[in-house]
Amino acid sequence: MGHMRASRLLSVLLLLQNRGRMTAEELAAELEVSVRTVYRDIDALSAAGVPVFADRGRGGGYQLLGGYRTRLTGLSEGEAQALALAGLPVAAAELGLGTVLAAAQLKLYAALPEELRSRAAEVAERFYLDVPGWHRGIERLERLADVAEAVWQSRRIRVRYRRWDDSAVERTLDPLGLVLKAGTWYLAARCDGSERTYRVSRIDELTDTGEGFTRPGGFDLAAYWRDWSEQFERRLYPGTALVRLSPLGRALVPVYLGSVGARALERTGTEPDESGWSRVELPVEPGAPALGELLHFGPELHVLEPAELREQVAEAVRKMGALYG
Known part of the structure; x- marks a missing residue:
């Protein structure tokens, strides 16, 4: 990936961070590239673990997940660039370029200041994107921003959740991470001492309990999701x-x-x-x-x-x- 492209991806990130929501056309005009290039850039950012999502509502456009914006604010442009680059080899792995870039990533990672290194690791810990099925129409979700905020802040939440048969249950959850799989958002959370998966669109009500919680040591979101998906497939x-x-x-x-x-x-x-x-x-x-x-x-x-x-x-x-x- 050329330096030009890396700095353009950073510009997309900073524009979304500062302006909230922008359409592909607005981004293309601002960066002086084609709309198609913008689509490709959004794909690359999403594959790199940056939680960008397409908002299909009135006016449409792309935006960063609520909690993510506040985390990036306060970084200098140079620091943000280092952070953005730390995630990019993930996108390359999708294209079969993993080994070539793994070495580059390690060097870069080692060069990051401690504060940024832990922040880059924090993103991977809390957001996992499975399959770059981006432009397939992503769910319109009322509670996503609140869920994301609770994931970032490690806040315990109480939710009213609609099960598959449409019956409603109340649950108290420790939200551990969000997964975007082929246009559908899932929440991995601890409930009554065990980890479970909830579809975000089925959360009808959410309240912050005012309590924090301690993330379980060694919880690996990507590994948890792989195991859960495998069990789900076996049931299918x-x-x-x-x-x-x-x-x-x-x-x-x-x-x-x-x-x-x-x-x-x-x-x-x-x-x-x-x-x-x-x-x-x-x-x-x-x-x-x-x-x-x-x-x-x-x-x-x-x-x-x-x-x-x-x-x-x-x-x-x-x-x-x-x-x-």
Whole structure:
């Protein structure tokens, strides 16, 4: 990443910090670049862990998460530049440039004054952005700024929360971090001694209890989120199917079944036989969805078990054969 781009990213950050909310067009005019360049810059900042979000409301535009602005205020431009740069290698890792920049990041990190180093670490501790799915329309949230402030200040909050079945519950939470996953905000919080995940859009009411709390030592937001996501995926895919896969079939597993499929491949895949095919236990949803998922693979996948699923796939293939006869 060139120095020009790094200093432009810093300018985007400082503009948003000082003006609150700006549209892509306003940013482009101010920086004398194209709107498309602004979109790319916003992506790079978000991948670097800067909590910028798109506000789809009247007038639209981009803004920094409430608590983040106040934290950046008071840094000199040079200090802010060092802080902004400390996060950028994360964006590079997404593009496969991780190792090249990891060394540069370490050098830079070592050169940061102590106060800034701890601040950069604080951002990573409290905000985690999973997947740069930025321009897919981000939720409009009433309580996000209040939640973010509580995360920054380590303040205990009381919330009224709507569960998946729309029933409401009252909870007292120690908010530990925010995660933005594909346009949806989640809060990781400690409740009754254990860590749990809450969807921010389902928080209907929030009050500050006036108490602080101590963050649990060694809590790693990114690791917590990975574990939670994995468990969530396992609940989504309660069944497994034993299948044979061609080399192309194996390559298609992460495309059609995502990270949960890729992990199954790693953990249960056998060495390819002389024809290049291998056996794998793939996670599948129950009923009709499983059939649809497996048919995606066409002739690159052969279902062995369970017998019932194997027969359903065979029947679907026979019907398709009759159509094209």
